[in-house]
Amino acid sequence: MLEVLANRYAYVLFALLLGIGLYMMVSSRNLVKKVIGLNLFQTALFLFxxxxxxxxxxxxxxxxxxxxxxxxxxxxxxxxxxxxxVGIALTAVALALLVRIYTEYGTLEEDVLQEVRHDE
Known part of the structure; x- marks a missing residue:
């Protein structure tokens, strides 16, 4: 088992980056962290x-x-x-939208944004 992991370390790194990126996108409430998780996920796919x-x-x-x-x-x-x-363009557009969201609502936390939008 260790020999397979030693020879296929790129696939181990792929699985690790994919898991971390997916976890960041699902579990984080901050939108910037979600974009970072998306970038990690994309990087894992490039490596694969x-x-x-x-x-x-x-x-x-x-x-x-x-x-x-x-x-x-x-x-x-x-x-x-x-x-x-395409990933760089997607990140640039996402960050531009996040700047606009922060300017409009003063926060990047998902639950706070939902409360503010619900009150409007």
């Missing part, structure tokens, strides 16, 4: 895609005549780069 695309002994997919090497698909890396850009 990159770790699952790893090919031992693989090389760049530049095919030479007569070569029978093992090649690595660049598609997961491209998807992760695109997802990173």
């Amino acid at each position: 895609f990159i770790a699952s695309a790893y090919v031992a002994g693989g090389q760049a997919p530049i095919v030479e005549k007569g070569s029978e090497a093992t090649y690595v698909s660049p598609l997961p890396h491209v998807i992760v780069l695109t997802a990173i850009v």
Whole structure:
């Protein structure tokens, strides 16, 4: 069991980041902490895609005549780069909305916001 964990440490780190991010999004009442949890969750998914695309002994997919090497698909890396850009945009929009919410209501606590919205 320890040998499997030692060889597949990226998957252990993926599970740890995924669990922490999910826990932060579900359990936290502060909206900023929820955004941080979302970022951890996204990072775990990026790590999973990159770790699952790893090919031992693989090389760049530049095919030479007569070569029978093992090649690595660049598609997961491209998807992760695109997802990173989307994640940054999502974080920026979320933080801009949180600034607006704080300006309007003076708090970022979810339960306080629900009480204030219920009173209006």
